[in-house]
Amino acid sequence: MDSHTKWKAATLLTWLLTTEISHCLPHVGNEVEATLRNTATEPARAFRTQYPPVNSESRLIIPESHPVYRVALEQDGHSSEQPFPDFDIDDFIDGLGDFLDEEDDNEEDDTNTDTTTEPPPTATGQSTSADTGKPDPVQATTSAKQPEDLTPIPTAGSVTSSPQAKPSTTEAQEPVDTNISPGVGTHDPTTMNGQDIFQPVATGPVPANIQSRHDHPLQNQHADTTDPITTNKFYAGLFLGSQTNATFSQPYSLAWSKGGGTLKSWGMTVTHTQPHLLAYGPKNNKIPGNPVQYYINPVGLQHLVFSAAELDQSSIMTVEQLKAFSANAVIKRSGGSAQQITFPIVQGMGYTTAVYNDLQPLIESGIFFRKVVSAGSPRPGIFKYQVELEDDTTWLLYATPADGKDPNFKLDSKTNIRGPKGFSGTIQAAKNPAGKSGEKFYDNSCGVYPVSGEVSGSVTGDVGNYMLSWTKAGKDVKGTPLIMFALPHHVQSFDSATKGRITDIRLRTTTKGNATAVIGESWTMVEENLPIDMGFAPWSTTQGSIHDLSATAQHAIIQAAPTELKQNISGQTALNSMYYSGKALSKFATLVYTVNQLGNNVDIAADAFRQLKKAFNLFVQNKQENPLAYDTVWKGVVSTAGYNGDLNQDFGNTAYNDHHFHYGYFIQAAAIIGALDPSWLTANKEWVNMLVRDAGNSVANDAHFPFSRSFDWYNGHSWAKGLFESFDGKDQESTSEDTMFAYSIKMWGQTTGDASMEARGNMMLGILGRSLNNYFLMEDDNVNQPSNFIANKVTGILFENKVDHTTYFGANLEYVQGIHMLPLMPHSPFTRRKEFVRQEWQAMFAENAATPASKVKDGWKGVLYANLALIDPKASWEFFTQPNFDYSWIDGGASRTWYMAFAAGLGGA
Ligand SMILES: *[C@@H]1O[C@H](CO)[C@@H](O)[C@H](O)[C@H]1NC(C)=O
Numbered sequence: 006m007d008s009h010t011k012w013k014a015a016t017l018l019t020w021l022l023t024t025e026i027s028h029c030l031p032h033v034g035n036e037v038e039a040t041l042r043n044t045a046t047e048p049a050r051a052f053r054t055q056y057p058p059v060n061s062e063s064r065l066i067i068p069e070s071h072p073v074y075r076v077a078l079e080q081d082g083h084s085s086e087q088p089f090p091d092f093d094i095d096d097f098i099d100g101l102g103d104f105l106d107e108e109d110d111n112e113e114d115d116t117n118t119d120t121t122t123e124p125p126p127t128a129t130g131q132s133t134s135a136d137t138g139k140p141d142p143v144q145a146t147t148s149a150k151q152p153e154d155l156t157p158i159p160t161a162g163s164v165t166s167s168p169q170a171k172p173s174t175t176e177a178q179e180p181v182d183t184n185i186s187p188g189v190g191t192h193d194p195t196t197m198n199g200q201d202i203f204q205p206v207a208t209g210p211v212p213a214n215i216q217s218r219h220d221h222p223l224q225n226q227h228a229d230t231t232d233p234i235t236t237n238k239f240y241a242g243l244f245l246g247s248q249t250n251a252t253f254s255q256p257y258s259l260a261w262s263k264g265g266g267t268l269k270s271w272g273m274t275v276t277h278t279q280p281h282l283l284a285y286g287p288k289n290n291k292i293p294g295n296p297v298q299y300y301i302n303p304v305g306l307q308h309l310v311f312s313a314a315e316l317d318q319s320s321i322m323t324v325e326q327l328k329a330f331s332a333n334a335v336i337k338r339s340g341g342s343a344q345q346i347t348f349p350i351v352q353g354m355g356y357t358t359a360v361y362n363d364l365q366p367l368i369e370s371g372i373f374f375r376k377v378v379s380a381g382s383p384r385p386g387i388f389k390y391q392v393e394l395e396d397d398t399t400w401l402l403y404a405t406p407a408d409g410k411d412p413n414f415k416l417d418s419k420t421n422i423r424g425p426k427g428f429s430g431t432i433q434a435a436k437n438p439a440g441k442s443g444e445k446f447y448d449n450s451c452g453v454y455p456v457s458g459e460v461s462g463s464v465t466g467d468v469g470n471y472m473l474s475w476t477k478a479g480k481d482v483k484g485t486p487l488i489m490f491a492l493p494h495h496v497q498s499f500d501s502a503t504k505g506r507i508t509d510i511r512l513r514t515t516t517k518g519n520a521t522a523v524i525g526e527s528w529t530m531v532e533e534n535l536p537i538d539m540g541f542a543p544w545s546t547t548q549g550s551i552h553d554l555s556a557t558a559q560h561a562i563i564q565a566a567p568t569e570l571k572q573n574i575s576g577q578t579a580l581n582s583m584y585y586s587g588k589a590l591s592k593f594a595t596l597v598y599t600v601n602q603l604g605n606n607v608d609i610a611a612d613a614f615r616q617l618k619k620a621f622n623l624f625v626q627n628k629q630e631n632p633l634a635y636d637t638v639w640k641g642v643v644s645t646a647g648y649n650g651d652l653n654q655d656f657g658n659t660a661y662n663d664h665h666f667h668y669g670y671f672i673q674a675a676a677i678i679g680a681l682d683p684s685w686l687t688a689n690k691e692w693v694n695m696l697v698r699d700a701g702n703s704v705a706n707d708a709h710f711p712f713s714r715s716f717d718w719y720n721g722h723s724w725a726k727g728l729f730e731s732f733d734g735k736d737q738e739s740t741s742e743d744t745m746f747a748y749s750i751k752m753w754g755q756t757t758g759d760a761s762m763e764a765r766g767n768m769m770l771g772i773l774g775r776s777l778n779n780y781f782l783m784e785d786d787n788v789n790q791p792s793n794f795i796a797n798k799v800t801g802i803l804f805e806n807k808v809d810h811t812t813y814f815g816a817n818l819e820y821v822q823g824i825h826m827l828p829l830m831p832h833s834p835f836t837r838r839k840e841f842v843r844q845e846w847q848a849m850f851a852e853n854a855a856t857p858a859s860k861v862k863d864g865w866k867g868v869l870y871a872n873l874a875l876i877d878p879k880a881s882w883e884f885f886t887q888p889n890f891d892y893s894w895i896d897g898g899a900s901r902t903w904y905m906a907f908a909a910g911l912g913g914a
């Protein structure tokens with residue numbers, strides 16, 4: 006892996022939307038005629054400009070004509086290598102017979118010797134713990150509904166008096182009861198029925214043979230904390246590199262302007278992109294429906310900027326309180342200055358909130374203010390301004406001065422609103438697409454804001470509940486409910502109490518459809534039909550776990566296995582890559598399991614099992630070519646491959662890319678080994694638990710690892726990108742390897758008797774099933790992705806800011822679709838729903854499609870035919886059991902033997 010082929014960027018262009026065009030600065034000066042009124046009784050005059058504003062023309066570009074930058078994917082730590090190790094098949098094939106021709110059905114003893122499954126927990130009904138003993142949800146329902154008889158905010162450009170001449174708290178709706186939410190800001194397992202899913206995995210230090218290193222190639226410059234840092238979260242752009250890339254809190258995106266852009270501001274930009282501004286890639290004529298290859302949200306649009314007159318090139322930004330759902334960005338006038346603006350950035354926050362300390366507020370807009378109206382006080386001590394921008398959008402500003410005095414904001418120019426000198430207090434901004442009704446909800450919650458979030462959850466029977474809750478701060482904090490934006494997959498699974506607090510405010514997110522504003526400090530989501538009975542054996546949605554394969558299938562497994570069992574296990578697993586090594590260990594563990602438990606033959610796998618344990622032990626001893634180290638800078642366990650400075654090594658593992666992918670394979674292999682040989686656990690459990698804690702820790706107070714590095718409990722899936730600065734935020738390519746991680750901890754929890762971990766894995770599978778269906782694996786009726794993109798069937802790589810139907814290693818259809826299939830495992834039928842698989846197969850891989858599976862080469866052919874088992878197990882079975890099978894069709898992370906069992910279990914034989 007010495008060279009990384011440059012990714013063929015020429016096929017994939019995206020557009021630099023941040024080009025500075027200084028001469029396009031809006032002309033200000035004597036044209037400025039508007040002033041803000043500080044009383045709502047006098048009409049405020051509107052400030053007009055044309056739209057689109059000149060400074061945004063470079064962003065409203067036609068994609069094909071203005072390619073400005075190429076996506077430099079090689080910087081992302083992703084090599085262009087295939088997602089499985091490449092082994093020379095000839096090394097282990099000699100005299101492969103047409104074993105299937107000798108059809109002597111020897112009836113085997115089919116006693117189920119599977120010791121690895123446990124009886125399904127007793128179902129105790131579907132009562133959701135969070136509902137019990139809480140205020141009547143119906144009450145919340147009514148209070149969150151809005152009257153319809155509201156006059157719209159005056160339309161563009163009209164000069165009018167404030168539509169709320171005498172705003173008052175009584176006119177605004179009754180505040181919604183803020184005590185609806187149980188356990189706000191706390192994680193109290195006693196409020197939960199069933200199994201708490203967030204018990205600690207382990208609390209001790211990492212095993213002594215994992216060297217601690219302080220010399221990580223990327224030193225931490227801007228994150229002000231000694232706690233473990235959540236490397237793969239949505240706000241990494243605040244502390245990485247230039248600190249200028251966007252933080253995708255959804256639906257808003259925030260970015261430090263740092264003297265750049267047309268405004269040359271030093272404040273914090275807030276962006277919310279409308280669908281008509283999306284840039285689309287070229288159409289792919291190979292796919293029915295000719296979907297566009299990608300879509301991208303423009304970056305660099307400055308709808309509002311929270312700044313201060315004093316900020317300049319001596320200003321700095323640090324990041325504090327870095328947590329799973331939130332971080333504080335602090336822009337200081339200069340290093341060490343107490344004059345600063347703190348932005349508590351929380352996923353789903355209803356307003357962008359800026360907490361000023363002793364600065365003169367400057368609210369800027371690169372889209373231009375068309376009209377700003379001082380709209381009185383919706384609540385005592387809070388001063389509201391209605392803002393119209395030249396893109397026809399309506400925003401609300403709420404100022405809550407610490408001294409309670411009217412801050413008397415002035416509109417200086419079409420780009421500037423100015424506040425008083427020495428201002429301390431909060432200023433909040435929200436975009437309001439919902440007219441008077443939306444404004445009332447915002448009025449009702451203004452003054453308070455979330456400062457951090459928390460997830461808790463439990464599983465009872467096959468029903469899982471998880472709750473997102475927030476700690477809040479601000480004025481009249483006890484009596485004022487939060488307003489928070491939920492993603493489509495949240496809303497779908499809300500319990501009835503949470504559903505009752507949904508508002509009619511909807512704002513689109515960058516890559517996940519519409520967000521919906523919800524009142525209150527917590528949401529409870531319910532996932533039913535968790536795959537709690539899924540084990541190591543093939544599993545289907547209708548039949549559950551399938552241990553007892555037909556005699557034909559068992560016979561075929563036992564006939565095929567020896568060829569694969571005699572591979573050089575240490576040779577294939579002792580690699581310089583955690584990814585490839587993990588895949589090979591998983592392959593052999595699954596093979597041994599298949600022979601031992603599904604083929605019911607312990608003997609022929611015995612030697613391979615011994616070798617497998619030896620091969621695994623190399624890693625536990627940390628004697629592999631690139632050993633692991635405990636990185637004390639960011640706090641996690643990384644491959645040392647990248648310590649030579651090339652962070653691309655091993656898919657960026659050293660910079661925290663892909664840990665859930667890499668470690669998921671080790672964890673699944675360990676779960677099998679430990680299930681087949683419980684005595685093995687004593688010496689190995691601590692090491693495997695270390696991998697779990699690194700990639701998916703269950704608690705936020707572990708001094709050694711951050712909470713849930715990869716899985717994002719708000720977005721409902723993992724982010725693979727680690728410490729790489731990026732225009733487009735975090736991303737994830739392989740949804741199936743994300744699922745593999747959830748599955749691996751479920752099974753490791755089961756093997757080690759960690760019921761909390763097992764339940765957490767089940768819960769994560771349930772959430773993934775829903776989120777992948779909503780955002781990544783697109784059926785024809787998908788509503789969350791743009792309609793001209795859906796025919797791609799899979800996202801390819803989903804970033805926070807764009808979605809690109811490709812892979813990091815090439816754009817062949819079997820790669821782009823196949824990376825969402827592998828590894829084909831018991832969890833595959835759970836997340837890859839039949840209807841989706843059928844539509845994808847018809848469009849892409851059927852005989853008459855552009856890329857018939859029968860013509861695909863190499864290991865990808867095996868991947869496609871194993872996937873076919875999800876909808877046509879007989880065809881899949883026939884493929885894998887055909888005489889003169891060509892072993893080059895099996896990728897280095899899979900075995901033909903397991904694929905046979907998989908197809909047979911799903912009904913192929
Ligand atoms: C297995 O592979 C390793 C590493 O390539 C090699 O050193 C060893 O000799 C091989 N073992 C056998 C039995 O071929």
Ligand SMILES: *[C@@H]1O[C@H](CO)[C@@H](O)[C@H](O)[C@H]1NC(C)=O
Nearest residue numbers: 023246247249250730731732
């Ligand atoms: C964003 O990140 C890229 C690296 O991906 C970097 O080149 C750029 O300067 C950063 N900032 C902005 C505003 O684009």
Ligand SMILES: *[C@@H]1O[C@H](CO)[C@@H](O)[C@H](O)[C@H]1NC(C)=O
Nearest residue numbers: 438511512513518519788789
């Ligand atoms: C998203 O919101 C927009 C604007 O309210 C609406 O036009 C669109 O239909 C919504 N999409 C979905 C899928 O609900």
